[in-house]
Amino acid sequence: MKMQPTPTLEDRIRKVREEVEIIIERRVAAVAEQSPGVPAGVIRNLITARAPACACAQYLALKQEEAGEPV
Numbered sequence: 001m002k003m004q005p006t007p008t009l010e011d012r013i014r015k016v017r018e019e020v021e022i023i024i025e026r027r028v029a030a031v032a033e034q035s036p037g038v039p040a041g042v043i044r045n046l047i048t049a050r051a052p053a054c055a056c057a058q059y060l061a062l063k064q065e066e067a068g069e070p071v
C-alpha cells in the first residue's frame with residue numbers, strides 16, 4: 001500500500017484558514033439576518049476586530065464568545 005505524503009505545514013495552515021473563513025462567513029450571515037441593512041463587510045470587520053492578529057486568533061475569540069467566556 002502506498003503511503004500518502006504528509007501535508008506540508010503551509011498546506012495545513014491553508015486548510016485551517018479555509019475552515020476558519022467558513023466559520024466566520026457563517027457567523028456574518030447569522031448576524032446579517034438579525035441586522036438588515038448592515039453591510040456584510042461591516043459585520044465581518046466587527047467580528048474579526050476582536051482578534052485582529054490572524055484567522056486562528058479570530059476563531060479562538062469566536063469560540064470563547066460562544067462559550068460565554070470573556071474575550
